[in-house]
Amino acid sequence: MCRNDKYNLENDNVYTYALNMGNLGVCKWNIDTGEMVVSEKITGYEFNSIKSMNEFINIITYEKDKMMAIQDLDDYINGSLEFYRSTFRIKTKCGEIKWVLLKGKIFKDETESSGVLGVLIFNITNMKFYDRWDSLTKLPNREFFLIKLNNSIKMAEIHNKKGALIYIDIDNLKIINHNFGHHLGDWILKSFAKSITVLLGKQGELFRLEGDEFAILIYEFNDIKKIEKMCNKIHKCLKKSFRIMGKEIYISTSLGVTVFPDDSSDPDELLKFCNFAVYKSKGKGKNECTFFDKQKAQPYFRKILIDSELKNSIINNELDIFYQPQINALNNKIIGFEALLRWNNNKLGNVPPAEFIPVAEDNGYIVQIGNWVLNKALDTACAWKEKGYKFSTISVNVSPIQLEKSDFKMNILNICAKHNVEPSLLEIEITERTLIEIGEDRIELLNELMESGVSIAIDDFGTGYSSLSYLINLPVNTLKIDKSFISNIHNDKNKAVIGSIVKLSKYLKYKVITEGVETREQLDEIIGLGCNLIQGYYFSKPLKENKMEDLLKNQSK
Numbered sequence: 001m002c003r004n005d006k007y008n009l010e011n012d013n014v015y016t017y018a019l020n021m022g023n024l025g026v027c028k029w030n031i032d033t034g035e036m037v038v039s040e041k042i043t044g045y046e047f048n049s050i051k052s053m054n055e056f057i058n059i060i061t062y063e064k065d066k067m068m069a070i071q072d073l074d075d076y077i078n079g080s081l082e083f084y085r086s087t088f089r090i091k092t093k094c095g096e097i098k099w100v101l102l103k104g105k106i107f108k109d110e111t112e113s114s115g116v117l118g119v120l121i122f123n124i125t126n127m128k129f130y131d132r133w134d135s136l137t138k139l140p141n142r143e144f145f146l147i148k149l150n151n152s153i154k155m156a157e158i159h160n161k162k163g164a165l166i167y168i169d170i171d172n173l174k175i176i177n178h179n180f181g182h183h184l185g186d187w188i189l190k191s192f193a194k195s196i197t198v199l200l201g202k203q204g205e206l207f208r209l210e211g212d213e214f215a216i217l218i219y220e221f222n223d224i225k226k227i228e229k230m231c232n233k234i235h236k237c238l239k240k241s242f243r244i245m246g247k248e249i250y251i252s253t254s255l256g257v258t259v260f261p262d263d264s265s266d267p268d269e270l271l272k273f274c275n276f277a278v279y280k281s282k283g284k285g286k287n288e289c290t291f292f293d294k295q296k297a298q299p300y301f302r303k304i305l306i307d308s309e310l311k312n313s314i315i316n317n318e319l320d321i322f323y324q325p326q327i328n329a330l331n332n333k334i335i336g337f338e339a340l341l342r343w344n345n346n347k348l349g350n351v352p353p354a355e356f357i358p359v360a361e362d363n364g365y366i367v368q369i370g371n372w373v374l375n376k377a378l379d380t381a382c383a384w385k386e387k388g389y390k391f392s393t394i395s396v397n398v399s400p401i402q403l404e405k406s407d408f409k410m411n412i413l414n415i416c417a418k419h420n421v422e423p424s425l426l427e428i429e430i431t432e433r434t435l436i437e438i439g440e441d442r443i444e445l446l447n448e449l450m451e452s453g454v455s456i457a458i459d460d461f462g463t464g465y466s467s468l469s470y471l472i473n474l475p476v477n478t479l480k481i482d483k484s485f486i487s488n489i490h491n492d493k494n495k496a497v498i499g500s501i502v503k504l505s506k507y508l509k510y511k512v513i514t515e516g517v518e519t520r521e522q523l524d525e526i527i528g529l530g531c532n533l534i535q536g537y538y539f540s541k542p543l544k545e546n547k548m549e550d551l552l553k554n555q556s557k
């Protein structure tokens with residue numbers, strides 16, 4: 001056909017052929033007069049007296065897809081969709097299930113107020129492109145599931161009803177495949193699909209999402225107990241073995257349930273919630289059912305979000321360092337400062353380091369982040385030294401994960417060299433707990449680092465339950481007494497502990513810094529115990545780089 005030719009449907013051979021073969025149908029519905037013409041062979045029905053497209057869909061559509069098919073049509077008619085396009089299953093007159101794709105458009109002329117809807121009906125049952133079946137189990141597949149989930153959420157919202165999604169994961173399919181072969185595994189999947197479909201009846205629909213994962217959509221329910229009952233029934237049904245080739249095979253399933261729109265109206269989120277519930281069921285020892293509980297799940301999802309956002313925190317320029325001065329309380333001079341990492345993310349806002357550093361440690365980002373901190377802090381320290389400000393050390397926190405890296409020592413010395421900073425300007429802070437837990441070889445490495453000039457501070461000292469005699473064997477320059485001792489300084493026992501730490505440190509020639517000093521009373525007590533070096537809100541909170549620089553500037557005047 002030439003491009004400029006007028007396309008004439010009636011004269012088109014392919015069109016006529018398709019109509020006759022029963023693979024294509026057409027309908028024309030005058031919305032105002034109710035006149036409905038159907039030339040349609042796909043269903044096997046003859047339509048003489050129907051008055052609307054809705055009626056037509058109601059007759060031909062397979063029960064479980066009716067709601068969705070009607071909704072698609074309504075959405076187009078009331079103008080919320082630009083094109084009419086709908087895929088669903090029909091049940092032909094002789095009971096056969098077929099998949100159809102309906103495409104249509106409303107045509108208007110001056111005489112018709114609402115217009116005429118013209119629709120083409122394609123039989124897509126055998127078209128790979130539109131495949132909505134899982135070929136093994138003959139269940140509707142993931143693609144169709146997503147369409148129906150979307151639709152069910154919408155319907156639940158419109159009609160103020162609740163629906164549920166039950167996610168099913170077969171716990172032991174891998175083992176069955178491994179022990180008995182894939183052929184038998186496939187047979188189990190087929191039998192499972194059949195059993196659950198029968199069990200569900202009209203109450204819901206089963207989909208195969210992938211591998212050993214299935215989902216049940218309950219389009220509507222009134223009482224959550226019904227869903228609980230359904231899950232119990234599934235587990236009960238699977239208590240019976242599957243018999244094949246003289247073998248008895250048992251399967252167990254972990255279930256996760258979410259309710260829409262209560263838990264969410266977002267399909268992706270509902271799937272995420274279901275997966276979480278399944279994961280909880282597995283954690284309970286499998287063959288369990290968990291109903292999603294937003295409150296319980298919140299920390300888990302926050303952690304996942306932190307994890308994914310933290311990945312790009314350096315590239316996105318979201319990290320910053322605040323500096324908290326360490327003061328000699330006898331002359332109020334700054335002796336150094338601790339570099340404290342800050343993270344501001346556009347989704348999460350300011351996240352405290354106590355929350356994101358454990359995540360960074362879990363996934364290993366702490367190595368890159370730690371290097372970023374070292375580079376940034378030493379760069380700043382170098383600039384401040386060049387400006388002539390007086391201080392003796394800059395302290396940087398180091399995580400046990402960084403310590404375990406084989407190039408830890410070289411890396412630190414290289415960063416010092418890169419920023420033209422004497423290693424003696426750098427103090428690394430390692431918690432007492434970490435120092436107790438790391439191996440001999442790491443202690444040896446820290447000794448070497450100390451010999452290169454880098455100072456080592458034991459952070460959060462007093463919380464790691466190490467014996468004081470243990471201290472003698474550790475590479476240490478500075479002890480940082482944990483803030484918990486200062487907040488309870490009224491307690492005589494705490495006072496005694498601090499007093500003996502200070503005495504012992506003087507004897508061993510360690511510097512002692514008291515962290516977390518917030519009030520004048522605490523300061524007086526601590527000075528009374530012989531400790532003059534203070535880091536705490538009483539003198540200053542951690543400050544932005546420029547504010548810290550102002551303090552240094554004032555001091556050097």
Ligand code: C2E
Binds near residue numbers: 340354398460536538
């Ligand atoms: P930390 O090393 O014990 O740091 C001291 C924490 O005490 C800081 O909290 C600081 O803001 C807070 N602080 C200081 N003075 C006072 C005070 O007078 N009262 C009270 N109540 N708190 C005070 P921040 O900045 O939230 O840091 C928390 C922890 O995160 C740090 O504890 C450290 O373990 C870790 N951290 C911070 N930056 C880094 C880093 O760059 N790398 C690593 N690995 N960990 C870091």
Ligand code: CA
Binds near residue numbers: 338397459
């Ligand atoms: Ca610290």
Ligand code: CA
Binds near residue numbers: 480483
């Ligand atoms: Ca500390």
